Amino acid sequence: MNNTISPNHNGEPGNQILFATGMCSLGWLLVAVKPTGVCAIALGDAPEDLTTAFQDKYPEAAFTDGSPEFERIFAALRKFIDVPEQGLALTLDTGGTPFQQRVWQALREIPVGATASYSEIARRIGSPNSARAVASACAANPLAIAIPCHRVLGIDGKLSGYRWGLERKAALLGRELLYKKQIIEIG
Numbered sequence: 001m002n003n004t005i006s007p008n009h010n011g012e013p014g015n016q017i018l019f020a021t022g023m024c025s026l027g028w029l030l031v032a033v034k035p036t037g038v039c040a041i042a043l044g045d046a047p048e049d050l051t052t053a054f055q056d057k058y059p060e061a062a063f064t065d066g067s068p069e070f071e072r073i074f075a076a077l078r079k080f081i082d083v084p085e086q087g088l089a090l091t092l093d094t095g096g097t098p099f100q101q102r103v104w105q106a107l108r109e110i111p112v113g114a115t116a117s118y119s120e121i122a123r124r125i126g127s128p129n130s131a132r133a134v135a136s137a138c139a140a141n142p143l144a145i146a147i148p149c150h151r152v153l154g155i156d157g158k159l160s161g162y163r164w165g166l167e168r169k170a171a172l173l174g175r176e177l178l179y180k181k182q183i184i185e186i187g
Helices: 047-057 068-082 098-108 118-124 131-139 166-186
Strands: 004-006 018-024 027-034 037-044 091-093
Touching (some): 018 047, 018 068, 027 047, 068 166, 098 118, 098 131, 118 131
Parallel strands (some): 004 091, 037 091
Antiparallel strands (some): 027 037
């Protein structure tokens, strides 16, 4: 992925956060942007639920409607959801602890159509005994799709936990595996 990462600016006073909701093929999508980049991408079944959860976490955030910047971001996310091989080029403000940031970076390095276990990610970041902490970092991921925690499976290779629902995780992986299959058939 071609995401640019900004430094952590969570919780700074006066940090403007704008957000909007829109539809995508996986349901409703909430996107929030700080001056330093996209700081939240969430998926859900109802815009009200996404908005309430986000405003509970960031009461200073302001809803915006119809901004050309948000339209561009929504278009990029919708395209990436439906055609994951196209990549995603957004400036991200991930926030998180240093450990979470290491996990999220490792997740961004998993290619489209590939998966890894929590244990594999723990080994990749040099912390082989931290599979549970990796799972917690995945659960805390504020950027659905952009940080592809949907590509992480249980040690048995089965779907496990996804903040935005296992059906969405299965749908995302299904699209990516279809892409991978097409590459293998072409190659």
